[in-house]
Amino acid sequence: MALAVVVAPAAAEGRLNLYNWGDYINPEVLQRFSEEFDVEVTLDTYGTNEEMLAKIQAGATGYDIVFPSVWMHDVMFNLGLLAKTGIGSHPDFKNIDQTFIRAKTDPQAEYCLPYAWGSVGIVYNKKVVDTPIKGWADLFAVAEAGKKVILLDDPRETIGIGHIMNGTSVNSVDEEEVVKATDYIIERIGDVSAFTYDSIPLVQSGDVAAAHWYVGANIFVSQMPDILEYVIPEEGATIYQEDMCVLESAPNRENAIKFLEFYLRPEIAALNVAQQMNGTPNIPALELIPEEIANNETIYPPQEVMERLQIFHDLGEDIRLYAREWRRLKTAAQ
Template sequence: MNMLAKFGCAGVMAVSFAGAVQAEGGLNLYNWGDYINPGILKKFTEETGIEVNLDTYSSNEEMLAKLQAGATGYDIVFPSVHMQDIMSKLDLLLQTDINQSAGFANIDPLSLRAKSDPEGVFCLPYAFGTVGIYYKPEITGEITGWEDFFAIPEKTGGRITLLDDMREVLAIGHVMNGTSVNSVDPAEITAAQDYVLKQRPNVSAFTYDVPGLIATDDIAAAQYFIGMHVLTSNMENVKYVIPKEGGTLYQENMCVLKSAPNAENAKAFMEFYLRPEIAAMNVEQQFNGTPNIPARDLASYYIRNNTNITLPDETYERLQTFEDLGRGLRLYDRAWNTIRTAQ
């Protein structure tokens, strides 16, 4: 998942980060672009005196590659669930025992999705959302799922885009074929690839620049993250749908690195984020779901009653979450290369 994509572009943050991490005794976050409310960082500093530095990345792979290349000084990272499992295998994460903190009782047990951390001993569930379809109904008509989505160019002449994301794009093929988005069966992966290849002529681009393209009518519909609601909530001519055939649920968790220079400050920030009013601040600014159950009740009426953000049980039944594929990832790399190079 690419979080620059979630909100269109990296906005101006209230707390910035430049160059090497230096703030000794501070707190150094490495997060997805625009994936935390700047007001949260400001409030934490006001209450604790701990200065917060923020650096951002645009993909799980970028974050991991930077750490493996020797980047040091970061305290907290925000990996997706499957990346947390990978980082756990690599012994990169600190056991924080955050689940022993009183506020952990606020966390929905269903959000403990990491296979490497089923009790929340290491990381704190942070935020979740879906990947679905944004569309302009005046061009496309009503869209209910992937079949409608891929028919748009031929039926209306409107342009469509997919994410420049291997797992998310191949997930569509799996969903439409009735197979798991985490399958490592070569035949099932090839079938998912072939489904996408069949749609490839109607796809204008693989891109994260969806907010800009849809705002200027360059595209009629796109595969994208729910977080764009922060940009489109006041735009009557843009709608979002979780595909009826199925889709993906992403979740990021807040994890402290084993190499963290400010581990105590990092644990303090995790406990700060356990407070419902703090988690609710993120929901209001990000338009994502929160694992913090009391925080859901503090959200605005629009968010509490938006079934694309606050998901009903029946919606969960058609959503899948990515898992660590191990060596099977190489099969996806090959399939993705075939899709991206197809003419």
Template sequence: MKKTITGLGAAILLAWGAQGAAAEGSLAVYNWGDYINPEVLDKFAEEFGVKVTLDTYGSNEEMLAKIQAGATGYDIVFPSVHMHDIMAKLDLIEKTDVNQMPGWENIDKAHLLSKTDPNGEYCLPYAWGSVGIMYNKNRVPEIKSWKDYFAFAAENPGSVILLDDMREVLGVGLILNGKSVNSRDAAEIEQAGETILKEKPNVGAFSYDVIPLIQSGDMAAAHYFVGAMMYVLEDPENLGYVIPEEGATMYQEDICVLKSAPNKENAKKFLEFYMRPEIAALNAAQQKNGTTNAKAKELLPAELRDNPYINPPAEVMKKLQIFEDLGEDLRTYDRVWTKVKTN
């Protein structure tokens, strides 16, 4: 789930103050907005006597651009798997040998999805989840599929939202056409764009900022991350989340130490700290997403551990696709996305 962060504990400074010289005994975290339980950072700060600073970003691309522009004060970042691979090719990631640290035995090796780091020598698989549909039950009683979602939009123009995200939105188009979200076929990508363009007149907005709109009923449904379950579980009578029957994308973020990190030892300590089952479970319980830590999953309450949206059954997992680094082929997506956004 990605949105603006609020209300952290006193041990954490919400600032871009990671820039410049970092004092000894500090850790500068650069993460998706509201994507780590503040208590996890508080506990690390207290146990190790470390001052933790947190800055947030809204997309993989924003994070990469900032690092490439010379933001040298950060220690750890949380890229999605395909961005992990891009950053590795750009030589931005430190080799940590996290796979040799105590706690590595707790990590489900099915989450070693990085093509450039198949053995976990660099980054720690962190958290994962589906990207489906959040909806207001007072506006739409039930949604089971992308077909339902767009059919409702056709009858109620302007009442649904798609993410303002090139890969995610074109991924929906590819899924609806029975194609891979990592297709390199220009014709398939063009077809996905046309599929979205056909539905665009009925789409109210492309946005990440959807939660208040769905909660209030101002919008009926939105393309969104499984982190929506944080709100659905608080208000199940009025809110719902579904993984569409045709399939959906999934994300996984990894924790990587930057080569430019001024506090590499503290960063490595954090990787080891986060592999403790009780710490990973603390994060997953608050975030309402999947954990890569098998022992942590066992510690979760049954309503989370057995929730079919947070931890989908095998037959649903088979329908979830994760993005890969497409290299030069991404230019085709850029061109099609520009057409979608400007027409």
């Protein structure tokens, strides 16, 4: 369910409407922009790339900025949904690590701004598991031992575990490889308690031993360090990245571009990291973030760990193969 948040100074003259992942931007960032530029900012939230795209395609023309994952950035570009902003030519774009210009359709960052990134791993309750979880094999061993575990309700992330364990690419479009990756999960499906995004409260309470989740779990780990732990699986994992994009249909395009430029400021990117506990592509911002975040290797992994992380690509029509296998997996789970 989307949550609407409104941030506005008294008698604001301008408007800016954001559509972002749930709880994925520090409200103080919005407040500062609102006050500096005399703009009323509204925020609606979504849970998946597909949900966001469906709403935009269904005619939701009131939004100015969306935050698609890199592969969805490519999809939306090809559908003609993104506005050219020229953000890559802004003088402050020098702050952005070029490694994070990942969208194949936007190699010069003429459309979107790299926003945030992180790993997708495992969060677990240290009071419930008998030994520390280090990887996917450990997660399924915990499940096999009779303790509850949860996987994400996401076709590519969950089938991706099968790819990682089989040594194949999470972007494979080889039918045999995708089937085998799905089979890996189906063979263990009887030990999986649920497929959902809403797992953190269950892990916190101990009702669930461990869950497949995002690096943002560190927010909860910091609140309950004696109980919770987040790990990047030793066998490998996926890495996500979201970009900040202005819609071609944006009713407040000028304010939207101002917001992209505002977010280039190191102190603003750092402010977001301090609350979200994920990675930022903004190089100078790294000097401004809290030391406990900068030194947390699950948030900023060493190079040898980064090399084991895979990012999803737009698969075009081949995504139907994953949709078919996801249906087979979910049927097996019933």
